[in-house]
Amino acid sequence: xxxxxxxxxxxxxxxxxxxxxxxxxxxxxxxxxxxxxxxxxxxxxxxxxxxxxxxxxxxxxxxxxxxxxxxxxxxxxxxxxxxxxxxxxxxxxxxxxxxxxxxxxxxxxxxx
Amino acid sequence: xxxxxxxxxxxxxxxxxxxxxxxxxxxxxxxxxxxxxxxxxxxxxxxxxxxxxxxxxxxxxxxxxxxxxxxxxxxxxxxxxxxxxxxxxxxxxxxxxxxxxxxxxxxxxxx
Numbered sequence: 001x002x003x004x005x006x007x008x009x010x011x012x013x014x015x016x017x018x019x020x021x022x023x024x025x026x027x028x029x030x031x032x033x034x035x036x037x038x039x040x041x042x043x044x045x046x047x048x049x050x051x052x053x054x055x056x057x058x059x060x061x062x063x064x065x066x067x068x069x070x071x072x073x074x075x076x077x078x079x080x081x082x083x084x085x086x087x088x089x090x091x092x093x094x095x096x097x098x099x100x101x102x103x104x105x106x107x108x109x110x111x112x
Numbered sequence: 113x114x115x116x117x118x119x120x121x122x123x124x125x126x127x128x129x130x131x132x133x134x135x136x137x138x139x140x141x142x143x144x145x146x147x148x149x150x151x152x153x154x155x156x157x158x159x160x161x162x163x164x165x166x167x168x169x170x171x172x173x174x175x176x177x178x179x180x181x182x183x184x185x186x187x188x189x190x191x192x193x194x195x196x197x198x199x200x201x202x203x204x205x206x207x208x209x210x211x212x213x214x215x216x217x218x219x220x221x222x223x
Contacts, residue, residue, distance in 0.1 A: 006154075033211070042202050042214030043155070088154060098143045098162065098206060099170065102155040 006089050006103030014111050019076040021106045023089030031092040032072035033100065034063050038085045046087075047074070079110050115139075118203050118215040126223050131190045133218050135203030141213075143206045144186040146170075146178065148199040149217075155202065161186055193222045 006023045013019060023032070031050055035043035047058050049065035049072060056063055060077045072089055089103040116137040125131050135144065146158040147170075157170030159178040167178050175197060177189045186205075190197055200219050204212040 035214075040217075042204075042216050045211055045213070048211055090155075098145070098208075098212075099157060099160060100212060102147075104152065104154040 004089055004091055004101055004103035006106055008106055009104065010107040010109070012109045012111065013079055015079060015081060017079055019079055019083070019108060020073065021087060021089075022071060022073045023091070023103045024071040025091060025101075026070065027093070028069040029091035029101075030069075030094045032063070032065050033090040033092070034061075034072070034074050035088040035090060036085050037088065037105070043088055076108075079108075081110050081112050084108055084110050116203060116205055116213055116215040118201075118218050120218060121216065122219050124221045124223065125193050127194060128192050131193050131220065133188045133190075133201055133203075133220070135186045135188070135215060137184055137186075137203075137205040137213075139205060139207065139213075140183055141205035141207045142183070143212075144180065145204040145206075145212060146176070146186070146188045147202045147204065148172065148197075149202060150199050158188065158201075190220075193220075195222050198222045 004023045004025050033048050034046045037043040047063040052069045053067050054065040062075045064073045086105040086107050088105045090100040119134045145160040147155040149155050156172050161167045161180040164183050180186050200217050202217050203215040206212040
């Protein structure tokens with residue numbers, strides 16, 4: 001089945017550093033979502049994007065809906081230890097009955 | 113408590129046994145979903161439901177059965193469990209067709 005290509009697969013950074021990750025696809029999506037999963041928990045929605053070019057922030061997190069509608073980006077500024085977890089992008093195509101397609105995830109580790 | 117819950121949280125079973133994973137949501141969301149999460153594959157959709165008595169296959173439906181007689185419940189049954197079904201299973205619900213809210217997951221081991 002189709003999956004989104006999410007990169008990088010893992011990141012090891014120092015507390016205070018900024019983080020960037022992205023998600024790409026060969027096809028167009030109508031909606032892009034970013035989720036975070038803490039160990040032993042289900043994914044939690046961070047940001048939802050609905051329009052090409054849209055830039056949306058949630059605290060230290062900023063996400064963008066790519067202008068081609070085939071990609072999306074997530075940035076985390078001034079990382080802190082509680083940012084540790086797995087970040088997933090998810091895309092939805094028009095008229096897909098609510099089905100999302102997920103990327104493989106980016107595992108973030110933050111060293112204090 | 114309001115939200116979406118899954119039970120059991122952990123389950124160990126043997127090959128060939130029938131297993132049912134439960135999912136319950138208190139928001140009266142129309143849509144409900146079952147995913148499995150495996151290393152290297154992210155989240156893959158097993159089945160989903162747009163409303164009570166309406167279900168449809170996702171990406172990896174083989175070996176699974178679902179039902180949705182009530183809006184708030186969406187059980188997932190493994191009719192004859194196999195080792196390849198060892199995974200973490202997540203249920204999710206949504207009112208609209210994009211923002212999905214996930215349960216805490218069920219970790220299933222098939223011996």
